[in-house]
Amino acid sequence: MFLMGGQFTHHIPPTAHWQNKQLRYACAQLWEDPRDRLERLHHRLGCESLLDRGFNVRGTVRSYTKGAQLQEIFNDYGDRFEFVIVADIAKKGAFDETVKDVDAIAHTASPLAMNAAEPDELIVPAVNGTTGLLASARQFATTVKRVILTSTGTAIASPTAEPRTVDESDWNETAVREVREKGREASQIETYRASKTLAERAAWEWYDVHVNTGTSWVDVRDVAEAHVLALLKPEAGGERIVVTSGPFKWQDLILAARRVEGDEIPIGNTSYDPSKTVHFIRYRTEREERILGLEHRSLDETTRDLLRAP
Secondary structure (H helix, E strand, C coil): CCCCCCCCCCCCCCCCCCCCEEECCCCCCCCCCCCHHHHHHHHHHHHHHHHHHCCCEEEEECCHHHHHHHHHHHHHHHHHEEEEEEECCCCCCCCCCCCCCCEEHHHHHHHHCCCCCCCCCHHHHHHHHHHHHHHHHHCCCCCCCCCECCCCCCCCCCCCCCCCCCCCCCCCCCHHHHHHHHHHHHHHHHHHHHHHHHHHHHHHHHHHHHHHCCCEECHHHHHHHHHHHHHHHEEEEEEEECCCCCCEEEEEEHHHHHHHHHCCCCCCCCCCCCCCCCCCCCCCCHHHHHHCCCCCCCCCHHHHHHHCCC
């Protein structure tokens, strides 16, 4: 999964594997405000560029009227463009149906209003819309290969009196602080900037917790031995026994491969810290240890034999 901060290039080159697949692209969420001409053009061109490259596109709109307008604009592409109505992106499960049977998701939408009475009118849908989409993708987008989040430069910094240079490591703390301190008295533009900052941060926090959540692993030879032991051990009769060597994430396998084969194996995620990782499921194996007494191979041994298998 990739999340891109900033309104930078969101181009996804089609490959033979992706060609003629459906790419859900939120190309219409900001069409509600007629003043947002630049954003409307941005999202329209995003859809059009993908359609021109052979993708099927599923766009989201807040109303049938807006969807019909888009359908007319993209009429020349026939059934390769479709739209679905998502009236409230902040509603739990709003994207559950939308993300099904797609290969990639690009989330480009966030409310932009210059007359919001309360900061939460911008912040809540921005944050919940983003994390809600990610949750829907994780649960229902079983074929998805990539998620792209379009943020904005204002999530990095607000204009300042002195020239400065910023990069992807910076966050717009100024806008967030103003909204927290002033509430409804904060300027509308800083409220918008804060909403984009908080939404992107929420996405990265979600990403850190949920990306490649992993599973458990066990060497197939150990599974075979477990079957033999279950046959030979009288006390194994009538028991339900979990056989596993423990939890892992794919980066653990990459690191094991590098320990075995050295630097010729790509390094993978350089920020991965096994001591800080979260495993959402851990199996207790006391019953296996007590009844079967199975001795498991290490991940390094399993990886070595897997890589060197004839």
